Amino acid sequence: MNNYFGVGCDAKVALDIHNLREENPERFYSQFMNKVLYAREGAKNIMDNTFDYFPWDVKLEIDGSKINIPQDSEGILVANIRSYMGGVDLWKNEDDISDSFHPQSMHDKMLEVVSFTGMLHLGRLQVGLSRAQRLAQGHHIKIEIKIAMPIQVDGEPWSQEPCTIEVSHHCQAFMLKRVSEEPMGHAASIMADVLQNAENSGIISASQKRTLLQEIASRLL
Numbered sequence: 001m002n003n004y005f006g007v008g009c010d011a012k013v014a015l016d017i018h019n020l021r022e023e024n025p026e027r028f029y030s031q032f033m034n035k036v037l038y039a040r041e042g043a044k045n046i047m048d049n050t051f052d053y054f055p056w057d058v059k060l061e062i063d064g065s066k067i068n069i070p071q072d073s074e075g076i077l078v079a080n081i082r083s084y085m086g087g088v089d090l091w092k093n094e095d096d097i098s099d100s101f102h103p104q105s106m107h108d109k110m111l112e113v114v115s116f117t118g119m120l121h122l123g124r125l126q127v128g129l130s131r132a133q134r135l136a137q138g139h140h141i142k143i144e145i146k147i148a149m150p151i152q153v154d155g156e157p158w159s160q161e162p163c164t165i166e167v168s169h170h171c172q173a174f175m176l177k178r179v180s181e182e183p184m185g186h187a188a189s190i191m192a193d194v195l196q197n198a199e200n201s202g203i204i205s206a207s208q209k210r211t212l213l214q215e216i217a218s219r220l221l
Contacts, residue, residue: 078113
């Protein structure tokens, strides 16, 4: 995986859409129609009880520690980036100081794991009315699937027979990042990245980073 790896309800919709596209490719003639069909499949799955026993059918282990999947969960997702479903930040939380998790970063070689309670929850996430349940962060993710289960990797879905899947960091590559064309905006972007890395490394705290960012912003204006 490069971006994300999902098991459960979100993967089922992706698989349903994939199968529908294979059977009726002529129905997928525009981006708008794709969204309509995706919404329809999602609505059909709201009343589906396929994943009622998901927390008992899937076992999750992070860096050698067993992680309990909430009993109302119908899917989990391993994320390597901050964007899902067209830009949703799954790791974002209204109160980041209420738990011991670190901010998500593509530079720290760690992966984040969140859970969903179903298709309605995914719909609320997409319009900003809810948050995903943060489960764990770690370098080595182990997922045991006890029954046949839909999964997806970077949007490519399939039905997976019972197995054990392990995900860990393999390598990194330089990527292009959009920045302001103005020299001042470019400098601000670099300083923000430096401060983010400093926070992730434990050199400064989150409050110190915010103070420094505010000071930098005031001096650049």
